Amino acid sequence: MQSYFSCLILCCLVVAGYGNELVVTHKPSYVTLEDNPSSIKVSEIQHVLSAVHGFTLHKELSFGGLYASSPFTNPKASVVLTLYGDDQVTKQLQGSRLNLKTDDVYVPVQSLKHHLSQVFHDDSNVVEIGHESKVSDFDGILEELSDNPKQILSTLSDIYTTKQLNLSDPESAVLMRQASLILQSLNLVKKSGSGNADLYTFELYVPSVKDSALQEEITGLVKALVEEVNKMMTDMYGDDYVVLVLSLPESNIVQSRNTRSLLATDDAVPSAKDINLAEAWSEDYPVIFHIILWLVVFMALLIIFVTHGMMTMDPGSDSIIYRMTTTRIKKD
Numbered sequence: 001m002q003s004y005f006s007c008l009i010l011c012c013l014v015v016a017g018y019g020n021e022l023v024v025t026h027k028p029s030y031v032t033l034e035d036n037p038s039s040i041k042v043s044e045i046q047h048v049l050s051a052v053h054g055f056t057l058h059k060e061l062s063f064g065g066l067y068a069s070s071p072f073t074n075p076k077a078s079v080v081l082t083l084y085g086d087d088q089v090t091k092q093l094q095g096s097r098l099n100l101k102t103d104d105v106y107v108p109v110q111s112l113k114h115h116l117s118q119v120f121h122d123d124s125n126v127v128e129i130g131h132e133s134k135v136s137d138f139d140g141i142l143e144e145l146s147d148n149p150k151q152i153l154s155t156l157s158d159i160y161t162t163k164q165l166n167l168s169d170p171e172s173a174v175l176m177r178q179a180s181l182i183l184q185s186l187n188l189v190k191k192s193g194s195g196n197a198d199l200y201t202f203e204l205y206v207p208s209v210k211d212s213a214l215q216e217e218i219t220g221l222v223k224a225l226v227e228e229v230n231k232m233m234t235d236m237y238g239d240d241y242v243v244l245v246l247s248l249p250e251s252n253i254v255q256s257r258n259t260r261s262l263l264a265t266d267d268a269v270p271s272a273k274d275i276n277l278a279e280a281w282s283e284d285y286p287v288i289f290h291i292i293l294w295l296v297v298f299m300a301l302l303i304i305f306v307t308h309g310m311m312t313m314d315p316g317s318d319s320i321i322y323r324m325t326t327t328r329i330k331k332d
Helices: 042-052 110-123 149-157 170-192 212-237 285-311 320-331
Strands: 011-018 021-026 031-033 066-068 077-085 096-101 126-129 135-137 198-206 240-248
Touching: 042 077, 042 110, 042 240, 077 212, 110 126, 110 198, 126 170, 135 170, 149 170, 170 198, 170 212, 198 212, 212 240
Parallel strands: 011 240, 077 198, 077 240, 126 198
Antiparallel strands: 011 021, 021 096, 031 066, 126 135
């Protein structure tokens, strides 16, 4: 199975969305996009990604406009970047547009994570950064992430020069911190080595402000972040990756500012290894549950019937028990 997925070549798909639509800015030749596809639901994005990765789906999707036309070429990595709030960045992206149904407040990826973990195990990196700046990964490679002010400014200065944005403003600080964490996470994965199939899910809160100069700088920073993510992915995977960027309303997320502190020490942030995380839920679990349940019931009934049969057995002259015992008596 792993040798099948090792034949992965040439995949670059960038999707962005604003309002109720998605924009496909690039796709490889073996990923087909229909001219007039039906609307895609936010909850179905992970299943579409699973199909593009070559996994067999256990349910029929209402959206069938985007699919992999070759079973032997699949991406080595997927990035899902969700922008909450302002959609000025996505309006500037060019490409084919898809209608989007916001039936969920975020893009669920449990099913895709389950597929990757089942096939690739330790050869797959799973990195998640939520809109509240919560960072988690399965391999513990993000323990070195820092959110101190100097590190944030240093990381962002490499991709965009900020003039209006500053860490003293709470909303700007959230945006700058998250952007810095995303870049740092990709840098750490690049240093530690990418896997055969990796998954990155990033959520970014984009504040909407009245100051036109500040708004332009926010838009420029997020746009530069998207371009840098694509550049870093190219450095790690060549053209063999998928990037999805979609925009959801700010009302879709809980209005919370309980984020990582800029003054937090390394000891204040627990590592992924110290957290007892439950396994991601999978749609295959009901099938596994029924198999185990009815197998246990069958074995229990079998033991009961065999026990009852042996207890009520008549050791007549044709019985094995009768013949063995009588032979032993004669020898004695």
